[in-house]
Amino acid sequence: MVSTKDYEKVEWLVKEFLRVIGEDPEREGLRETPRRVSRMLLDELLIGYRYDPKEFLKLFEHEEEDYYEAYGDLVIVKDVAVRSLCEHHLLPFFGYAHIAYIPTKYILGLSKFSRIVNIFSRKLQVQERLTNQIADFIMEYVKAKGCLVVIEAIHTCALLRGVKENLKLITLSTRGVFSKDQRLRSEALSLMGIGKDLIRE
Template sequence: MTEEISKHYREILTGLGENPDREGLRDTPMRAAKAMQYLCNGYEKDLDTIVNNALFESESDEMVIVRDIELYSLCEHHLLPFIGKAHVAYIPTGKVIGLSKVARIVDMFARRLQIQENLTRQIADAVQQVTGAAGVAVVIEAKHMCMMMRGVEKQNSVMTSSAMLGVFRSSGTTRQEFLQLIRSH
């Protein structure tokens, strides 16, 4: 598969008017193919493997937040990066998930061609599915290169998206507590 993707990158370079045989570009198609496969490795991952049974009994029913999880994704419209951070919270109902698993869930979905709105919801749904939580909240803040490098070229714009499930949707107080806690850093 890498070889096939590499051939397409070579054609793209030629289509741009470049000489893919010149010294600086000779290995670029293969490097670009490997980079794209790495940046999209979320397609090779599944939730069960990532979580790997890292669910633990807990009597806690208080909000758990993992804040500032860096994420790197590719906009499915322009294949340009968007870079930011995710804040993920859930309210356990007898089980908590291993801390690193939350970050791995974020990465699994971020390492696919995405739009931020869908990414936010996919993370929330996955955490809900795994934990059976009373509620899950996800907020993502990201800068999009498709908006910064082309088009309107707005360098300081940040997109914020949220997904609120369960008590985070039904209880304004719970939602407000979450939003205050992620802003208080």
Template structure:
């Protein structure tokens, strides 16, 4: 029995991207008809749709799908959430980790939903600064917590592979709301995401 991989992609989008990527390969001086590149435009078309699938997802709906009433008001932290995104300036990847905390105000959400919110916004053409704030705003608007904190650490291939070519550089962005605007709460969060507790 032959191997068959099933994935679903928009046929019109795929066809348009295949044509564009085929032309791009030829413009770069390659032969899009040679054996090794024959299926490359199709693979690129599907890869880009996968890498930008966040446009089809709703972060608020994801959080609402596992929103529970709970009388707790201690900090909830999900740290070291892997993220992969695409720099909108160069269409090159950036990747790293997100550390997210919120202080409930009557409602909590499933822990996996926090990670899914990261995917919703990272699987788009992005800048790290906006990504950080979009994650914070989605949690703040849906759960109405006492505060939200988001810190992202990422390496950008647009800085590593081209331009200044600094392979060891890491960019850190942060956003805080509510209780996390207070130095004491923010310091506790920063200490906890830096600690090795397990």
């Protein structure tokens, strides 16, 4: 849990930072800023540090002993919002995650995908690691036969700094059968509507 001391420490640091850049933290417009920033960081943007995804994820048992054996089909969840902070610049990157997996005995409720993505993205991240962590977690926790995660995101550090371009970064992680089965991987990517250049090979 975050203690009152933690909030106060961050507030103090924001106040110091305002002084360093030549601002007066006591002036009208800034007086509440350190408090707002410390709440925003600890309670929203970086809240992922406080949760263990395993603690509140409920799994559903499928009536089939093994979904893959029974159907051999995949499940795809599209457009799960990603909101994260890049660890290199502490600036936001945001976009969408698309997740495909092949369940065995367990399936995940639809709302759980947002929770998984949130827990891993609401901390300091790089997009590549975030994509891997989501794929690894689903593989391990759901005991999936395979998992494929695509994240497409805009990085404000690229937008606001040197390059000043609206570049979209697309990352892909494949696990299990998706790593071996080219047809399956292409099927998932085309169902997700991801650009053809990702399907090539």
